[in-house]
Amino acid sequence: MASLGAVAAPSRSRRESVAQAIILSGPAIFLAAFCIMPLVLLVLLSVAHHDEGTLWAPAFELTQYRQLAEPTFLRVIGFSLFLAATSAVATLTIAFPAAYFISRMRRRAQVAWLVFILGALSLSEVLIVFAVQVLLSTSGVLVKTLVDLGVMASAHSLYPNFGAVLTCLVYLVLPYVVLFLYPAVSRLDEEMPQAAATMGASPIRTFFLVTMPLMRGPLVSAAALVVIFTISSYLTPLVLGRPETWTVGVHLSNTAMEAGDVPLAAAQAVLLVAAIIGLLALVRWIGRDRSARA
Amino acid sequence: MSRNLISTGAQRLFMGLVAAFIATPLVVVAGVSFNATRRMSFPPRAFSLTWYREFFTDADWMASLRATLTISACAALLAVIVALPIAYAVWRYRSKVSQAMAGVGASLFLLPGVVVAVMFSALWGVTGHIGRIENVIVSHAAVFLGIPLSLLAVGFESIDRGLLEAARTMGAGETDAFRMVVRPAMTPYIVCALAYVFVLSMNEYLIAYMVAGFTIQTLPIRIFTNMRAGYEPTMCVAAVLFMVVGFCVFGALAAIGDLPRLMGRQRPLHD
Numbered sequence: 029m030a031s032l033g034a035v036a037a038p039s040r041s042r043r044e045s046v047a048q049a050i051i052l053s054g055p056a057i058f059l060a061a062f063c064i065m066p067l068v069l070l071v072l073l074s075v076a077h078h079d080e081g082t083l084w085a086p087a088f089e090l091t092q093y094r095q096l097a098e099p100t101f102l103r104v105i106g107f108s109l110f111l112a113a114t115s116a117v118a119t120l121t122i123a124f125p126a127a128y129f130i131s132r133m134r135r136r137a138q139v140a141w142l143v144f145i146l147g148a149l150s151l152s153e154v155l156i157v158f159a160v161q162v163l164l165s166t167s168g169v170l171v172k173t174l175v176d177l178g179v180m181a182s183a184h185s186l187y188p189n190f191g192a193v194l195t196c197l198v199y200l201v202l203p204y205v206v207l208f209l210y211p212a213v214s215r216l217d218e219e220m221p222q223a224a225a226t227m228g229a230s231p232i233r234t235f236f237l238v239t240m241p242l243m244r245g246p247l248v249s250a251a252a253l254v255v256i257f258t259i260s261s262y263l264t265p266l267v268l269g270r271p272e273t274w275t276v277g278v279h280l281s282n283t284a285m286e287a288g289d290v291p292l293a294a295a296q297a298v299l300l301v302a303a304i305i306g307l308l309a310l311v312r313w314i315g316r317d318r319s320a321r322a
Numbered sequence: 323m324s325r326n327l328i329s330t331g332a333q334r335l336f337m338g339l340v341a342a343f344i345a346t347p348l349v350v351v352a353g354v355s356f357n358a359t360r361r362m363s364f365p366p367r368a369f370s371l372t373w374y375r376e377f378f379t380d381a382d383w384m385a386s387l388r389a390t391l392t393i394s395a396c397a398a399l400l401a402v403i404v405a406l407p408i409a410y411a412v413w414r415y416r417s418k419v420s421q422a423m424a425g426v427g428a429s430l431f432l433l434p435g436v437v438v439a440v441m442f443s444a445l446w447g448v449t450g451h452i453g454r455i456e457n458v459i460v461s462h463a464a465v466f467l468g469i470p471l472s473l474l475a476v477g478f479e480s481i482d483r484g485l486l487e488a489a490r491t492m493g494a495g496e497t498d499a500f501r502m503v504v505r506p507a508m509t510p511y512i513v514c515a516l517a518y519v520f521v522l523s524m525n526e527y528l529i530a531y532m533v534a535g536f537t538i539q540t541l542p543i544r545i546f547t548n549m550r551a552g553y554e555p556t557m558c559v560a561a562v563l564f565m566v567v568g569f570c571v572f573g574a575l576a577a578i579g580d581l582p583r584l585m586g587r588q589r590p591l592h593d
Contacts, residue, residue, distance in 0.1 A: 260434030
């Protein structure tokens with residue numbers, strides 16, 4: 029019996045690995061061609077030679093990377109990081125309590141909220157930017173209301189400026205962050221907050237003193253998500269902001285599409301990807317450090 | 323007790339404000355689309371469907387709508403076709419190869435849209451295959467691959483392995499077990515993955531623009547081009563169309579599948 033099993037096992041595992049190879053061959057080709065190849069190409073482009081006529085020629089030079097250290101680009105990075113930090117704080121302030129409250133609702137209300145948020149999440153950035161533009165324009169409802177209330181002296185457009193960019197970015201990333209936090213808050217242990225409540229802490233106090241520290245890991249990851257989204261945002265700063273409120277994302281696509289300097293755009297992209305990998309590693313490290321100490 | 327009441331009230335107020343924040347721009351655009359005048363005024367002065375008629379009889383808008391729907395449907399199908407074998411292999415064989423493939427497949431979804439757009443425009447440029455509709459389809463499928471990978475993984479994990487074992491013990495072959503247990507269990511998850519990628523692809527602007535924007539005007543590209551050129555009421559109609567499709571698709575998903583679970587809730591939710 030035992031020997032029979034020993035003989036059967038390798039043949040079964042061989043059959044399984046053949047089956048697996050057959051199943052996975054198609055997806056493997058797709059991944060190699062359309063996920064790995066573009067990444068490799070991006071790195072190759074970033075060290076290629078920029079040529080006005082043919083856009084780029086294969087080479088190995090670090091000209092583009094040297095250009096990244098120019099003060100104008102460093103200022104763009106600095107501003108993008110500031111914008112990213114501001115929108116991360118603003119988004120989490122809204123998204124975390126929202127996700128928490130949603131996860132405590134009854135099933136019907138919860139499903140309705142999820143549909144609402146998924147619907148908002150799927151809406152094109154083009155659409156949201158356009159809607160915000162309509163809302164903030166001189167003839168828009170918001171300006172009229174503010175003038176009627178006497179808050180604004182005369183009707184003028186509420187964009188382009190930093191506030192409009194920030195509001196629109198928060199709007200765009202909010203659904204992602206709520207859905208990102210949703211699994212974590214729905215897993216949250218009820219016992220600790222209940223114990224705090226029994227001992228007389230108000231629900232709001234319990235929320236800030238007990239619930240929030242328990243969520244440190246997911247909150248840090250969510251903040252990273254907002255930072256990644258913000259520094260690479262394109263349409264929002266382009267339409268609702270001025271050139272000084274343009275992010276790395278806007279400069280990157282302008283370099284590629286308008287200046288036609290594909291190698292420089294590739295180098296900017298490589299820098300962005302490297303920064304994101306670094307950020308995610310940092311987030312992971314923070315998360316692990318906390319759980320090890322707890 | 324009264325303190326509890328206050329905090330419930332505060333919670334209601336907060337969620338009301340969040341709902342208002344999310345709904346306001348959408349309500350404004352929808353309202354403007356029903357305006358009788360060409361002006362961009364809200365609330366609408368007089369109700370009319372003029373711009374809807376204009377939108378649906380305009381050859382350019384219709385060409386964009388067709389292109390957008392073609393791209394989204396094909397991208398959704400392609401993404402699910404690629405993701406399904408990977409997710410299946412991860413669940414069935416638990417092999418390192420399949421797990422690595424799932425990781426690679428999900429990676430583009432984490433990268434910024436601008437980076438992905440530059441990457442794909444370079445890829446299609448190098449291959450000399452420029453400005454074609456299939457460029458957008460393949461690029462979208464690759465970018466959104468992470469969605470079906472994670473949704474289908476949730477689906478496979480929900481299948482009772484005992485049930486599968488029972489089917490085998492009762493003499494069902496691999497194919498029969500697959501047909502009787504795996505396929506029915508997976509159908510809602512596949513539908514969800516298709517719908518999710520469809521909606522995201524339909525709304526995507528930057529990649530479509532950088533990869534083939536000069537030859538194929540998808541709806542988001544056309545809306546953006548119009549927006550830069552000046553206000554046009556038909557844009558609002560296109561915008562309303564997007565909202566209706568998005569909310570209908572996710573509403574339908576909530577009706578056929580367990581949405582809280584799909585979104586990652588692990589504790590069962592009663593009532």
